[in-house]
Amino acid sequence: MKTWNTYPGSWIRIAFCISLAFIGCKKDDDIAPPQPEYTLAELYAHSVTDAMIADSAEVIDTLWAITPANSGLQWKNIHGKDYVLMATFMRFPDSYPAGDSITNTWGESWVFAPAQMKRRLGPAFTTATDTILRISQLLGLPPVNSHSNTHIAEIWVPAEQLFRPAGNPAINTTTTGAVLVNGVSNTYSTWFDGNIIYSYYRSLSSAADYYYPWTRLGYTYDWAPDTKEVGLSEFVLQASSGIWVEKVTTAAGFFR
Numbered sequence: 001m002k003t004w005n006t007y008p009g010s011w012i013r014i015a016f017c018i019s020l021a022f023i024g025c026k027k028d029d030d031i032a033p034p035q036p037e038y039t040l041a042e043l044y045a046h047s048v049t050d051a052m053i054a055d056s057a058e059v060i061d062t063l064w065a066i067t068p069a070n071s072g073l074q075w076k077n078i079h080g081k082d083y084v085l086m087a088t089f090m091r092f093p094d095s096y097p098a099g100d101s102i103t104n105t106w107g108e109s110w111v112f113a114p115a116q117m118k119r120r121l122g123p124a125f126t127t128a129t130d131t132i133l134r135i136s137q138l139l140g141l142p143p144v145n146s147h148s149n150t151h152i153a154e155i156w157v158p159a160e161q162l163f164r165p166a167g168n169p170a171i172n173t174t175t176t177g178a179v180l181v182n183g184v185s186n187t188y189s190t191w192f193d194g195n196i197i198y199s200y201y202r203s204l205s206s207a208a209d210y211y212y213p214w215t216r217l218g219y220t221y222d223w224a225p226d227t228k229e230v231g232l233s234e235f236v237l238q239a240s241s242g243i244w245v246e247k248v249t250t251a252a253g254f255f256r
Contacts, residue, residue, distance in 0.1 A: 054178035
């Protein structure tokens with residue numbers, strides 16, 4: 001198990017705390033030193049360290065709820081059953097044939113509402129934007145590497161197969177803490193504890209393996225510089241769920 005001081009981001013936190021201690025000693029006419037510029041790797045490492053510790057100030061009450069009352073969602077009745085449109089960022093587009101019904105036999109899928117992604121990033125994108133990097137930052141994924149995701153699949157999913165990866169797994173709420181609420185199933189409790197280990201503490205097998213800034217607060221950690229860390233509302237689609245594929249696009253094509 002890794003200890004916290006293995007993370008480069010912990011030094012950022014220490015330096016920040018030390019700087020706060022000296023603020024009261026500065027004269028009004030002192031010139032503040034320029035802010036250091038961190039590499040993408042350092043920014044990401046800091047996000048992981050920061051996400052480990054969730055406090056009440058980071059709880060929000062604006063999470064997207066998966067309910068018919070949420071006007072940002074699209075619903076569709078397919079063969080007498082209601083489905084909600086979600087999206088997943090992935091790198092295996094052939095696994096999502098447009099127009100077909102598939103089952104995610106390969107395991108659970110982390111998903112988001114496509115409209116929320118477009119509202120958050122679409123207006124700011126230009127031809128010079130590194131789309132894959134910016135999406136990765138917003139979703140709390142590592143800097144671009146050989147294993148980075150490249151495509152977005154929009155999929156119709158049964159809402160009852162979704163859960164919120166947070167202290168409260170209910171998908172019809174707009175807020176949650178990071179601590180498990182009373183009454184969750186043993187299955188979810190085991191999953192939750194296991195994902196803590198996977199996100200922060202497991203042994204990394206190579207330089208291409210990463211920890212993850214899982215907030216446990218219902219939203220992704222946006223680690224882009226000069227942005228708020230609150231990303232998108234995130235959900236998990238359980239493994240072996242029957243879904244319908246609406247369409248698949250490249251990361252850039254998703255915003256056109």
